[in-house]
Amino acid sequence: MTVSAAPDETPGRQPEPGLRADAERNRDRILAAARRLYATEGLGVSMASVAREAGVGKATLSRRFASREDLITAVFADRMDAYAVAVAEALADPDSWHGFTGYLHAVCAMQAADRGFADVLTMTFPAAKALESRRAEAYHGFVELIGHAQDSGRLRPDFTPEDLVVLLMANAGVVAATADAAPDTWRRLVGHMIRAYATPGTEVPPLPDGPTPTALYRAMIRLGRPGNG
Incomplete structure (x- = not known):
């Protein structure tokens, strides 16, 4: 079975400008949400909680930040x-x-x-x-x-x-x-x-x-x- 890449991740071509902008907005929302939660609750906050706070799905969070360490590095x-x-x-x-x-x-x-x-x-x-x-x-x-x-x-x-x-x-x-x-x-x-x-x-x-x-x-x-x- 062939699995299609996400529209902004198609091999061999650059994402369309609108898709790049959406991805950047999602990244910014995730970082802002993580900063808020980490600042008030510490690093015990789950990745799922960050996704909910940012208003994005878990898959979107994972595409932007593959691991908790990646997110922490970006936030801090x-x-x-x-x-x-x-x-x-x-x-x-x-x-x-x-x-x-x-x-x-x-x-x-x-x-x-x-x-x-x-x-x-x-x-x-x-x-x-x-x-x-x-x-x-x-x-x-x-x-x-x-x-x-x-x-x-x-x-x-x-x-x-x-x-x-x-x-x-x-x-x-x-x-x-x-x-x-x-x-x-x-x-x-x-x-x-x-x-x-x-x-x-x-x-x-x-x-x-x-x-x-x-x-x-x-x-x-x-x-x-x-x-x-």
């Missing part, structure tokens, strides 16, 4: 670029300690702004080569930044790159738990951690205010509801 390409740029800007800071603490704030703020990106920074996607390449670039820059800050005598000598991963994991959890009720709670966490990373006598930024008891209670109530982690 600009954020991974910003992640790599953040460490480059920190390295360019003539005050290595300021660059180091500024980088921590910048990356944790990126997590707070987008739950999906919070997940991306604490997971690996071996099949997503472009995404992992940007992550590796940022990682190597951060290793260099650590060395400069330690050479200045203001970052603890026992701080390691893995400590950043631990911070990002902790921050992702705080963001997920408090985003609705106390969205600035992550700032308090980062403030405490910077104090822990600093050598004795190092000047550290003022500690941000913590969540109010009422806001924290609302966050705890939300976590206790079925379906919330």
Whole structure:
């Protein structure tokens, strides 16, 4: 039995302009839908949910993005670029300690702004080569930044790159738990951690205010509801 190709995928000829435009519109709708869902719900969202949110069929989604990793790479390409740029800007800071603490704030703020990106920074996607390449670039820059800050005598000598991963994991959890009720709670966490990373006598930024008891209670109530982690 001969299987015909879809009109926009016929071998040997270019799709008609109208079909190309439709395909591009579908791709844009899928990316916009995935961004919305990932930002509010994290990466646990299914591909079927993305298709429904975009108003397209599963087959259309699969033609545009063959795998979950392909979709995640496309959605977060600009954020991974910003992640790599953040460490480059920190390295360019003539005050290595300021660059180091500024980088921590910048990356944790990126997590707070987008739950999906919070997940991306604490997971690996071996099949997503472009995404992992940007992550590796940022990682190597951060290793260099650590060395400069330690050479200045203001970052603890026992701080390691893995400590950043631990911070990002902790921050992702705080963001997920408090985003609705106390969205600035992550700032308090980062403030405490910077104090822990600093050598004795190092000047550290003022500690941000913590969540109010009422806001924290609302966050705890939300976590206790079925379906919330």
